[in-house]
Amino acid sequence: MPKIKLAEKTIELIKEICASFDNKEGELINVLHQVQSKLGYLPAEVQEVIARELNMSVAKVYGVVTFYSFFTMKPQGExxxxxxxxxxxxxxxxxxxxxxxxxxxxxxxxxxxxxxxxxxxxxxxxxxxxxxxxxxxxxxxxxxxxxxxxxxxxxxxxxxxxxx
Amino acid sequence: MINLIVDNKPVVVKKGTTVLQAASSIGIEIPTLCHMKLEDMDIENKPGGCRVCVVEVMGRKNLAPACVTLATEGMEVKTHSIRVVNARRTVVELILSDHPADCLICAKSGNCELQDMAHHLGIREIHYKGEQSTYREDTSPAIIREINKCIMCRRCEMMCNEVQTVGVLSAVNRGFNAVVAPAFEMNLDHSVCTYCGQCVAVCPTGALTEVDQTGAVIRALSDPSKTVIVQTAPAVRAALGEEFHMEAGTLVTGKMAAALRRLGFNYVFDTDFAADLTIMEEGTELLGRLSAYMKGDKNVKLPILTSCCPAWVKFFEHQFPELKDIPSTARSPQQMFGAIAKTYFAEKLKLKREELVVVSIMPCVAKKYESSREEFSMNGNPDVDYALTTRELARLINLANIDFRTLPDENFDQPLGESSGAGVIFGTTGGVIEAAVRTAYEVFTGKPLPRLDFEELRGMDGLRKATIDFNGTPINIGIAHGLGNARKLLEEIKAGTSEFHAIEIMSCPGGCIGGGGQPYHHGDVEILKKRQRAIYSEDKNKKIRKSHENPYIKKLYEEFLGEPMSEKAHHLLHTKYFDRS
The missing domain is CATH 3.40.30.10 (Glutaredoxin)
Structure with a gap:
């Protein structure tokens, strides 16, 4: 498992977004939406933080990210x-x-x-x-x-x- | 109650019954592929994905998948009408159109549910030619993933997530590119996989299999410069017969020893011997911690957790690293055997450790991984060289044209082949702790046990507890099998609410009898129960039933180790755990 190398500020932001959805596993798609709108994309490290916050496996988070074409793991242009x-x-x-x-x-x-x-x-x-x-x-x-x-x-x- | 008609026969079922169950209740078997239900274990996979179980429901336009369609009042179902048979054949042809046709060299051939289904439906031609999946093969120390053979039944995903709560496998990507994979499609050996092998145990095809080490063992056996010895785990003798069409639950201890001798192993030993040794070490550790606790030592770590199961060890190293000081430091029987074989026994034969090859026969795929752990080797030479599964041993026996069923019963060799009944029951959930109780009680109280069978520790419930009276001191014992159940007990320990003094944990449902390396049960829980009964009957028939009364164990301590937890014992028989989070 890659160790999380995100900036403290980014981790806090993701935690806040997860908390705003009561850290519910069922809110995963909403969480991913908001995080992507803030960060532009959903790299592996971000998915790991989300998985931890929502108390679910990172494989499941990755499964959802790769299922919907809207979500991207690559940084987007300006x-x-x-x-x-x-x-x-x-x-x-x-x-x-x-x-x-x-x-x-x-x-x-x-x-x-x-x-x-x-x-x-x-x-x-x-x-x-x-x-x-x-x-x-x-x-x-x-x-x-x-x-x-x-x-x-x-x-x-x-x-x-x-x-x- | 609900009345319906299946194939012109009236059926009455409870509300909530599926069409599949309703049909089965009157002896009509609807073919299934993705569906799997382990009765009484609360384990069921029914994504309704493969569509093989479709049936015709009168008045409904589309065919309905029987495994996820509930029976309703007045329903009329045709399970094998021509329309259904045609659809079923089409569905299987479509699955086969994106499946490698390499049955001739596939590890699962002969045990493959897809192959059986194609045969059952009489498919001789695949009319659909299209794109074929090309996904890389993933090899780990224990499990091989050949995802091109995956039919997306999701059974492995269900075992990994719902039963084991390990969470390595998930369906990822979409449409034709969908596969079951770890996060970020990393290889298994980079993931938090415990190698419990329950995904392998339920995979209907050859998509998930064990790493095959039979070739390496054949090479070792044919090398005249090597002395090759073998140890057999307790659960193997209760299941190996199934591979030779013997009734589930047939004990084949003697035939197994005979077969191994005919395969050319120089010495045929028993892991049960090492299980007795484990009890000596683990039991002493338990008593040490208990006595300290009774004397008011606040730093003592309780409950003590068993440490025989390598998948369980890897599970807590990843998921509960903060608890890594709680499990017993005793190595598993497989590794104790390896360490003793390559020191004590090698010295007896005046062999260097490199000249001795230790092979294990295990009901387990995680044992392959365990034997590859660096701390279980010396100067790059592992204590256990190869760990074969029960299935791999059966392949070797067939390969050597040994007529297993007609073999005479033979005994194990000495000095590492003698075992007590306590060593035997290591193979089932509840067995390790019962074996520990038999010894710990007598050492703790200084009195002989009034009884040997602790029925309160036995059974198949995923979580069990019992209090054993140690002559006035109540000892609370917890038992969990299946890592999801283990997690519940670990959460309690973390929260400081655990009531237990000692806990036994085995990763696989049923314990080692249901291990990932055992003959495929194809969803039939009765097979596991029969294996469990066989283990207890072997125990019952043993002259010696307590580990500390095994004469060869006594001799080993006298000649070599000194006493339990001695410095030498620590060095050879204990280990430490790592934070892998």
Whole structure:
């Protein structure tokens, strides 16, 4: 078992999140959601802390993390880009949009650009089918995206410095 | 009560009964693959995943899995209609379409439930050609995982999590990539696996098997420069016969000794001898701690816990390292035997330890791991060279074309082959502590025991307790088998609420008779009960039934060790534990 090497602050944060769900095993998915939203990803060490706090085996935690495609063990880019591949988006050209993102960023789904700015993922239906095809960058939703708009979206975020 | 009709026959069952149970109650056996129930042990696996047990329920559109479908009033079920048979064959064909077809060289061939199922359903062709799983093989000191042979029945996961509470195995990933694996898909030897082998004991296919050491033993036996000796654990003699189609519970002690001699072992000894030795050391330790406690020593660690079971030892090293000073420091009988064989016995034969090969026959896969622990070796030469399971011994016997059933009964060799009845009962839950009581009582009170059978310590309940009157001093004894039950007693000790003076723990349900290296029980608990009865009957028929009365044990102390807990005994027969958390 790898010994836990996380910063004290990170461990405290995970403990707080677990405590806010009464350290209940049944809340695992909610805990994972919150922890990932704070840390960006769920590395092995993080899963070990969660397992200990919820008094369950780390194998079970890993089982859930690997079952749901939403959870990731790899660090995400500063701006995680998700392309909806749900039925509505798909039929309105989401696939072409996705390949344009891949071409522009030179990465595949599940990867992060070398400068750590962008990562790419596909997801299933964000409930905004009227805006299909939908792209999300972080929390922001872009609707009726076409291939030519892809470069513009990327350029927009390249300018932004997240530290400010 | 609920009335239903199964295959045109009326059945009355209690509420909560599954269709599978209802059918079984009138003698209709529905084939199952993932389902497994150990009656009376509260162990059941029914994920309803494999779909082999599907049946037709009149009025329902889809076929229903019998193992998870509850019987309802007026239900009409067809268990073997043509539609059902067709579906069942399709299901098994689909499972086989992603299963390696290497039955010819598979360790599980002949004992494989998937193979039996394919045979039963008369499958001669697999119509579905598709992708095949390719997952790396994982080899540990005791268990091999060949995940390509996994059918996701989840029995191992249930044993590992619910029964043993070890929590190493879980289903991970999704869809076609789903496998049962440790966290982060690490290898078993990096995980908190105890090697109890209960996953191996219930695996229906060859996905989980023991590390096969028969080849190494054959090489040792054919090496003229080696003297090869063998020890046999108590539970093996109560189960080995099953591998040769003998009735479960048949004692084959004499035939086993004869078979080992015919295989070419130079000396055929008995782990039961070392079990008697364990009692001398562990019993003395128990009495030492008890006397100190009675005299008011507040630092004394009680309860004392038995330490014969290597999976249990690894369990507390990982999960309760703060309690590592509580178990007895006595090594297990296997390791005591190895240490004595490579010193006392090697000296007698004027052999160097490297010239002596010690083989154990164990009901256990964790014993392979135990023998590989560094502290049980000297200058890189292990005290026990190879630990074979009961199943591996059966393979050797078959390989040498020995007709086991017609063998005469032969005796063990001396001086490491004599044992008392107390040594024999080490093979079942409750046995170690009963053996300890027989000796500790007499040493403590200075009086002969009024009786030898402690029925209150026997049985199959997962947690048992009894108070034995040591001539006016009540001694509280706890017994747990299955690591989940052990955990409950450990939590009490941690919380300071334990009422016990001594606790026996065995990792496997039933104790060693249900060990991970025993002939496969395929879910039949009756087999374990019969083995247990056989062990107690062997004890009953022994002339000597107390460890301290074993003449060869007395001689060993006189000639070599001095007395229990002596410096030499400490060096050779005791050990220490490690924090592995």
């Amino acid at each position: 701006f995680p880009i998700s392309i909806c591949m749900g039925t509505a988006c798909y039929v309105r050209g989401a696939e072409q949009v996705l390949s344009e993102f891949k071409r522009q960023l030179k990465i595949e789904v599940g990867q992060t650009t070398a400068d750590g700015k962008f990562s790419l993922s596909s997801l299933r239906c964000v409930g905004a089918c009227g805006l299909a095809p939908v792209v999300m960058v972080g929390e922001k939703v872009f609707g009726r995206v076409t291939s030519p708009q892809v470069l513009k979206i990327i350029e927009e975020y390249k300018e932004v410095n997240v530290e400010e």
